[in-house]
Amino acid sequence: MEPVALITGITGQDGQYLARLLLEKGYHVHGFTQAATNFPHEQVFLHRVDLKVTENLHDLLKQIQPCEVYHMAAQSHVPLSYQQPLETAEITGMGALRMLEAVRQYEIECSRQVRFFQASSSAILDDQAGPVLNEQSPIHPRSPYACAKAYAHLQVQNYREAHGMFACNGILFNHESPLRDESFVTRKITRAATRIKLGLQQKLILGNLDAERSWGYAGDFVQAMWLMLQLDEPDDFVISTTKTHSVREFVDVVFQCLDLDYQQYVEIDPEFFRPHDAPVLCGDITRAQTQLGWQPQVSFTELAHQMTQHDLELAEIESRTNHSG
Ligand code: GDR
Numbered sequence: 462m463e464p465v466a467l468i469t470g471i472t473g474q475d476g477q478y479l480a481r482l483l484l485e486k487g488y489h490v491h492g493f494t495q496a497a498t499n500f501p502h503e504q505v506f507l508h509r510v511d512l513k514v515t516e517n518l519h520d521l522l523k524q525i526q527p528c529e530v531y532h533m534a535a536q537s538h539v540p541l542s543y544q545q546p547l548e549t550a551e552i553t554g555m556g557a558l559r560m561l562e563a564v565r566q567y568e569i570e571c572s573r574q575v576r577f578f579q580a581s582s583s584a585i586l587d588d589q590a591g592p593v594l595n596e597q598s599p600i601h602p603r604s605p606y607a608c609a610k611a612y613a614h615l616q617v618q619n620y621r622e623a624h625g626m627f628a629c630n631g632i633l634f635n636h637e638s639p640l641r642d643e644s645f646v647t648r649k650i651t652r653a654a655t656r657i658k659l660g661l662q663q664k665l666i667l668g669n670l671d672a673e674r675s676w677g678y679a680g681d682f683v684q685a686m687w688l689m690l691q692l693d694e695p696d697d698f699v700i701s702t703t704k705t706h707s708v709r710e711f712v713d714v715v716f717q718c719l720d721l722d723y724q725q726y727v728e729i730d731p732e733f734f735r736p737h738d739a740p741v742l743c744g745d746i747t748r749a750q751t752q753l754g755w756q757p758q759v760s761f762t763e764l765a766h767q768m769t770q771h772d773l774e775l776a777e778i779e780s781r782t783n784h785s786g
Contacts, residue, residue, distance in 0.1 A: 467527040469493040469512065469560060470534030472500060475580065479531055479683040480505055486687070491525045493534060511551070512556035513548075518563035523571060531578045532560045535537050535610070538644050539584065540735060542606035542701040550609045559612030559761070561628065562618045574627060576690040577617070581630035585611040588739035595745040596632065596697050603737040614697075621695055629689040631682075634701035634744045637764060638679040639771035646708055647676065647768060650715050655772040657726050658719045659780045665726055668733025670709040673741040677702040678759035678767075688753040691743025702757045714765040719773070 466483050470476045471492025475610045480502055483490050493510040493668040500507055508521065512534055515521075515780065522530075535553040537543065542549040545593035557579060564575050586594045587601035620626040641648035646667070677700070685700045716723035759767070 463487055463489045465489045465527045467491045467525055468528040468531045472498050473677050474679050477640055478679050482683050512559055513551045519566040522563055522567040523670055529576045533580045539604050539606045542604055546605035549605050554609035554612040558616050565624055577628040578686050578690055578767055579617045579630045581614040581632045582610045583634040583742050585614055592741040593743050593745050595699055627695045628696040629695045630697045631686050632660045634683045635674040636677040636679045639768050650712055651768040651772040654719055655776040659776045664728055666728050666730045669738050671707055672738055673705040673707045675702045675705050675743040676761055677757050678764050681757045681759055685755045698749045699744040699746055701746055705741055705743045706761050715769050718766055718769045
């Protein structure tokens with residue numbers, strides 16, 4: 462019998478990469494989506510579920526019968542969480558608790574054991590505790606989004622300890638790809654730079670260019686998620702690359718790749734600055750390396766080039782459509 466996996470938030474960047482990985486591994490994949498949507502893999506079974514309101518989630522689990530649940534659904538945009546703190550808490554914080562509780566009830570009623578993955582975040586850790594953070598670093602969230610993720614993270618630990626549930630937190634540092642939503646800085650940059658290259662846009666307006674992040678590749682990160690759920694014992698893992706680069710460096714690499722000088726096109730608007738922005742964030746992945754045998758594969762420059770190439774193709778399609786229209 463094929464193993465059955467459920468991915469919440471399956472239409473997001475990580476959900477799509479994870480679905481692809483699990484299908485390759487021979488899983489039957491089910492996904493929760495909040496809105497009606499087309500999903501690129503027709504072998505995936507989609508369920509329309511709003512984690513803010515849906516009741517009797519465990520009845521749905523009884524139909525799906527998953528052995529692995531990957532909880533990715535969240536309002537994951539930090540600036541938006543300042544405008545919508547209640548909505549963010551409902552989806553990102555309470556949504557995780559609703560899933561955990563549904564899994565617990567399903568386990569009891571069906572005498573099954575489920576393995577649960579929570580997409581936790583580096584944003585929950587105290588960025589003042591050092592530039593390199595690990596699983597023991599203090600939890601000190603500094604945005605409504607980070608507070609909601611910290612709540613979910615602690616509930617995962619609590620369900621593990623109180624109910625013996627196989628539940629893991631992946632403390633994910635920034636990870637990007639051509640499937641990244643354009644509200645996040647890397648994709649905003651690659652979309653704008655490639656459109657500028659083809660004359661479809663004049664300027665790129667950004668906020669803090671000095672923030673340093675350990676930008677990783679989403680395709681590498683979903684491998685770590687799967688590895689966590691194959692362990693004998695559940696645990697929490699920092700997933701990150703080990704080198705940081707500033708937003709400015711990302712801009713520079715992307716514009717250079719297009720033979721452009723970013724200084725002629727980039728403007729700064731204080732609107733994009735945040736009440737708090739960690740100056741540097743980097744993960745210590747010793748535990749992931751030793752216990753999961755996981756190692757990031759795609760470098761910062763490869764990632765920037767891959768995203769730029771992808772968006773250049775999109776911009777070319779847009780340009781051709783404009784000319785033929
Ligand atoms: P982040 O990602 O908040 O770290 O959270 P984001 O890409 O939004 O910001 C990264 C850094 O870029 C700076 N920045 C800008 N950011 C955006 N979005 N738009 C801009 O114009 C801009 N200019 C500069 C930001 O200030 C910040 O320092 C991501 C999300 O995926 C979270 O869900 C996840 O938990 C963390 O990564 C780990």
